[in-house]
Amino acid sequence: MMSTGGLITRAAALLPAAEKPPVTTPRDPAREAAERELSKPMYHQDDPGLFQRALDRFWEWVRNLFDHASGATPGGTLGLVAIAVLAALAVAALWWRLGSPRRTATGRDTLFDDALRSAADHRTAADANAAAGRWTEAVQERMRAIVRSLEERTLLDPRPGRTADEAAAEAAASLPDHAEALRAAARTFDDVTYGGRTGDAGTYARLRALDLALTRTKPLLTGPPA
Incomplete structure (x- = not known):
């Protein structure tokens, strides 16, 4: 006669697989196993790269900033857009009125480069550039010809590092009838050289x-009488 323990063991063996007691794993080892599995490269092939993640964070920051700004601005988002449009129009108006910002004169903002050329040389270069339609270069060379000619006539002392504005102001003392034209020529030189403007045929002709x-x-x- 089979014992009670043997009957129980035989009955458990005859149970279907689905009815067997489940195998349980402690929580921490199960989590660690899942993390190891999910860390495999096969699960991250379609993840965004480092640059894309940084870009997403940046745009998220911009959206949050815009949301905070629109909440603090009268009229909400519409009011913020109106302020931005007005600011852009004000900047455009100043740019149109004043032109490109001029740089402060430095060692590289002088009228002449290191090569010493005569007024005739500058005039030849100016006319050659004008004939080729290079009006900006033609304007620059013609202004250099004007100042070099004044130096050759001893109306200006040759001075390295002189700017166009300084040359015009100094020449006006001995050529007062052309003072305004000299100042305008110096402004034109600065505009095409440092202000980002482009010369044209009319400017060169003047x-x-x-x-x-x-x-x-x-x-x-202007000196003392002889």
């Missing part, structure tokens, strides 16, 4: 006419 007029003008004697 500087060329000024250059020719100055060569025919007798300077005002």
Whole structure:
């Protein structure tokens, strides 16, 4: 006769697989096993890269900033957009009125480069650039021709590092009838050289006419009488 323990063991063996007692794993080892499994490269092939994650964080920061700003601005988002449009219009108006910001004169903002050339050389270069349609370079060379010619006539002392504005102001003392034209020529030189503006045929024609007029003008004697 089979014992009670044997009957129980035989009955458990005859149970279907689904009815057997489940195998349980402690919580911490199960979590560690899941983490090891999920850390495999096969699960991360489609993850965004480092740059994409940084970009997503940046745009999230921009959205949060915009949300906070719109909440603090009268009229909410619409009011913030209106303020931004007005600010852009104000900047555009200043840019149109004043032109590109001029840089403060430095060692690289001087009128002449290191090469010493005569007024005739600068005029030749100016005309060659004008003939080729390079109006910005033509304007620059014609202004250099004007100042070099004044130096050759001893109306200006040759001075390295002189700017166009300084040359115009100094030349106005002996050529007062052309003072305004000289200042305008200096502004034009600065605009095309440092202000991002482009020369044109009309601008070059005005500087060329000024250059020719100055060569025919007798300077005002400012020194003591002989």
